[in-house]
Amino acid sequence: MTAMALLEVKNARLYYTTTKGVVKAVDSVSFELNEGETLAVVGESGSGKSTLAKLLVRVWERNISLVDGEIYLEGKEVLHIPESEFRREVRWKKIAMVPQASMNALNPVIKIGDQMIEPLLLQGTDKEEALKMAMDALEAVGLPRDIVNRYTHQLSGGMKQRVIIAMSIMAHPRIVILDEPTSALDVITQANIMNLLKKLKWEFKLSYIFITHDLALASELADAVAIMYAGKIVEIGGAEDIYQNPSHPYTQGLISSVPTLRVDKSLSFIPGEVPSLINPPPGCRFHPRCPYYRDRDYLKGLCDAKEPPGVKVEGKSSRTHLVYCWLYG
């Protein structure tokens, strides 16, 4: 990494308080995002992917108990600046987010246009100008300009998704966080949206943080991949390295569980489920499900006791390939 990263996250932590205890949804996560790069964050449901996204745009629920770490955006710390400043200068303008289940992110009784310009109006942009920006953004995502006068129910799922994407790029941000942007869409629409995202990336020189549970989909877009498990990143590196040389047992399990068309292979799966984040397993959080831990005696007392360090793995891409596993430690 010669040049300064566009976004640098260091030891980010976000805990929730619930009646059952403290949920460590994001625990000591560190990564970097470079200019023009797409980082895919992949993990199972409940692994803290979406919470990570919320942490980055500082949208958290009321029952938050701990927010810690450092986030540098263009070299400037943004996690601990006042909310009003963050809202004024960072959110939408530098980092925008396409929320999960964005089909439901639109108010059914407000016209698309009025809804899109709401954040701009709240920042004091003139209404006409805001509407023009909205229409430009709609055009950029391949929708007609007059859609501003429509209501949500008049749009198809793919169109709604495009509207949400248009909303996110409206203020020309540097980074767009895509939280499962295609999860409720059929495959054809999914492909369309993916192509659109690629196009927008070039057009607006965007960097993406692409959050998904779908490794295959992530491979479409990603330059770099971070694998998350139980609130932690277990492996991160260039896309080629991760796909061709998955090093963490969990990554290996994920990749082998991706179905392949017309190839007769039995799908493997990872036994067990994502542990509770209230009381995560000690040491490596994956060890109760890890096939190596089960088979190799020397790992006992290591994986289940100490947190694994980040280990560099040789790779082809320019990005550092880090894996957090005692197999390499």
Add this chain to the structure above:
Amino acid sequence: MAKRRREFRILGMTPSEIFKEFISGSTGKVAMALFIILVVVSIYALIVLPPNFAEIWNNPKYWQLNPQYAPPAWIDSVIGPVYSQQIYVNNYEYSVQQSNGVTYITISFSVDYKYDKPWSEMFVVINNPAIYSLSQPPVLSITVYRPDGSEIVLGPLPIDRRVTTLGVVPEVVGQVNLFYAEKYHITGVIPTGSSATPYIFYTVDGGKLTPLKGVYNFRLVFYVFSQNASSLINKEDLEIVLQGQIYGLMGTDNEGHDLWLGLLAGFPIDLAVGLLTALIIVVIAVVIGIVAGFYGSLVDEGLMRLTDFVILLPAFPLLIVFSVLFRWNIWYAVVFLAIVSWGASARIIRAMIMQIRNAQYIESAIIAGASRMWILRNHILTQIVPYILYLLVTNVPGAILTLTSINFLGLAGSEYPTWGMLLYYAEVFGALTSGYWWWVVPPGLLVAFVAVVFILTAMASEPVVNPRLRYG
């Protein structure tokens, strides 16, 4: 893009768009037509009825010239000329003579009698008090020239009041009896206590009384014992009224009230009562619902317990009890009904807000820096305004029906006649058992009509308030 003015919009629609949407369906067209009728009739009623109508309605003297329990006048055109019409004789020959300190005023007119049932009474009305309050009152003598050539002379009678009821003056009764005794040799034709007037229009055929049809000429002579009576009296001050058996558009009740006017007066008052009740209900429900739903926690808890209490109150029995206890008029009943009726609406509004409050677009708005007021105005109110309008429309017929019911029980009345009160008096005076349908059916139908209008309006406003139903 052209200049965009800040337009008045509800749900992102201008009023003209809302109107278009509203009448796009056939329900909407019907509802709109009926609603316009309702409003136009109400306005018409307010214009036509004098401002002191309540006072007039409750003044029996005002209605004394009208027949009582008379069916509507138009039934003659349905069943043929059976009942005689009410006739106000203004158009008569009028002449004044003076001699020896006495002024003679002669009036002649003729009426065509073609009915089976004759006029029940004849009134001589003098509108100038200077005439009938002279120290020596004027004297009236009447000659009736009947179609069969005979004539009946009535009077002379003193005219010492505004309205002289001819048929009940003992002298007149005697003279008519005498006429029958002399001509047909029948004595005591007029039953005791009955008016003599109808018997002027009978003849005897085969020993039985039958109507004598044809043209009757009347000649009335007033003897005014004053030299300058001609300056005191003029033609407009004198009126002769033949009281019919049928009356007006909608008939009359026990006091001779013109029911048409009563029904007309019911339009604005019933509408006002319904709208006012609905308005109070909706205002309370919206305020409680929004505060509870938006602020949540303890405020919510407190308000919801209050709401539960209100929902549990038996509104109608309480209304009856309090109306009896405190002798409420209708306006107190309106306020009370509203105060015990907002519970369910408030609960629904609260539930809607709770649901909206947790939606993702609210989260987005908060993230974008929206204040509570912004969210309330742009996200929450826009979604509940349609429901508020719907509540307003649907609460009106309920309120009208409830208040009509309480009026029907003779409670919570008003000076103005409401339809419920008309029904109450109809019931008290046995309209149903006596077959006075014109007293019972129209007010009942009108109550139902108003309810239907508002329900249709509510149905037709669905596509307006629910954007999902728009555009086909």
